[in-house]
Amino acid sequence: MTNKEALFRYAVRMGDNSLVLGHRLSEWCGHGPQLEEDIAQANIALDLIGQARNYLTYAGEVEGKGRSEDDLAYLRTDREYLNVQLVELHKGDYAYTIARSFLFDAFHLALQQALTTSTDERLSAIAEKAVKEVTYHLRHSSEWLIRFGDGTDESHERAQNALDDLWRYTGELFVPDEAEEVLAKAGVVPDLADIRAEWSATVDRVLKEATLKRPEDGWMARGGKKGIHTEHLGPMLAEMQTLQRTYPGVEW
């Protein structure tokens, strides 16, 4: 895999992660548990979709075939989506949404911080902006997870169940694919082992305060990074892409 191919795949992955999670969070808009929280979650979704646009635009430029952010978002099949499976899972109840966001945000922040020093100028510029956003996302999801863990019996149980369910999707975050290996070797992206250490520390710190138990590492799902997804992604993309697919090639 050439550096250019690797960079394309990497930018697509980063864009897909943000887009798919942003889409999932946007599903809460109008249905949140409290008006204030509805607004907060929409802000986070907006940040993520904004990041996705930056990454997909960049991916299109790296590829050099004239594909735009929308071509990449709306005209790829689920087998061409390269996000980790964690972000595509359904929105679930609010504990599930918060626990998923937390597990991803803790990873995302460590990664974006490392990317600010990337030798690739575009990646570091995008990270510069994203770090500020993701710092807030992690703060939001951590605080809510602590509220749930340390709230009522019901909220504790829901949060623990969510963590137990989601845990098997965290392994994939730290297993590099070929693109990540190529770029890490070239010093463009960080070594995922370092990110894992940081992630793990954040998880321990927050779960402790939340009085929640860190699940045991068992079997870990993987495949998202090479386009093998769960059954959740297909329907989500079918919904998202409906207009672009039904009326090909028109302006919206």
Add this chain to the structure above:
Amino acid sequence: MSENKEEALFQAKVDAEQKIEPKDWMPDAYRKTLVRQISQHAHSEIVGMLPEGNWITRAPSLRRKTILLAKVQDEAGHGLYLYSAAETLGTGRDEMVDQLLSGKAKYSSIFNYPTLTWADIGAVGWLVDGAAIMNQVMLCRTSYGPYARAMVRICKEESFHQRQGYDILVTLCKGTPEQKAMAQDALDRWWWPSLMMFGPSDKDSPHSAQSMKWKIKRQSNDELRQTFIDRTVSQAEFLGLKIPDDKLKWNEETQHYDWGEIDWAEFFDVIKGNGPCNKERLTARQKAHADGAWVREAAMAHAEKKMKQKAA
């Protein structure tokens, strides 16, 4: 001070265009009217998130997706500002929300119509927000201070809403014949319900006269509706769309458009609950509220634990 004297002083303040503030003496009926009107207005913003939210996950480009999400989020914010304003009158948000969820409180009937195509998102922004803005601009000068201040904030934010809707339609009308037909179809379905948003005709509007005297309202339903029509016709012409009213015609003498007749039977039917989506809208709000109950409780329980720890 006697009630009569208080009332005379109150009216004098209103007449002198002084704002009434939360702790001021005010007639009970003024307070009640305001709570009813402001909470209905707040409910409308919240229920109004649903028909548009319906398209966030299907918006046809990432740009449109972010715009729509930001817009629907704004509606949540506007609902919140309005609940806040109503709360200064001594009614809690929980009480107002309960009235909405039990079906006792009303909200704008327009949100009981379905958004069937992407062009509907354009039409809602252009027409529904356009009609709402007419009302809201008037309410920036309403006599109750917190309500007026909330409206000023809302109007500032709302200005992009109508434009983004019109922008969607401009794009569709410049597009393929299919896209243009989509836009026309949306206009056909949203035109009359939008005109109904201004409420019953002045002669049939029971609360209007008193609200005008108290300067809660500053312009009548019919006046606002006429201004809206006068402004919107040329916008439709620019799009090359036909407003679905055969009687619509410029009147040189009155310097206004003449237009047809609103189907008031439909209007009152939808208010009574017999609109296409009344049940769905209420069910969605009830579900969000019920599903969120444990979340709100958990946050409170955690906050109380923290307080105790701090005190100990």
Add this chain to the structure above:
Amino acid sequence: MSNEKDWPLWEIFIQSKRGLDHKHVGSLHAADAQMAVENARDVYTRRNEGNSIWAVLAEHIHASKPEDQEAFFDPADDKVYRHPTFYPMPEGVKYI
């Protein structure tokens, strides 16, 4: 419908720019102070309006009463000597 109690009400004050006063912008509900500040960030500073946020529990605000208005504020009316314009300066005096 429900007996559940709503989160407490907080009054929000925003400083839009360094050096300016914090100004009351409205209120919101939050379970605790930290959440109040964050909710204020999401609700009241979506368009770059904010530089700093204060959140105060609404019940902790004490206000003067409208019926005290005359006794409180009218006595200041005739104290014109508190204003610089009360003192005519002789022609030619500068920097005062």
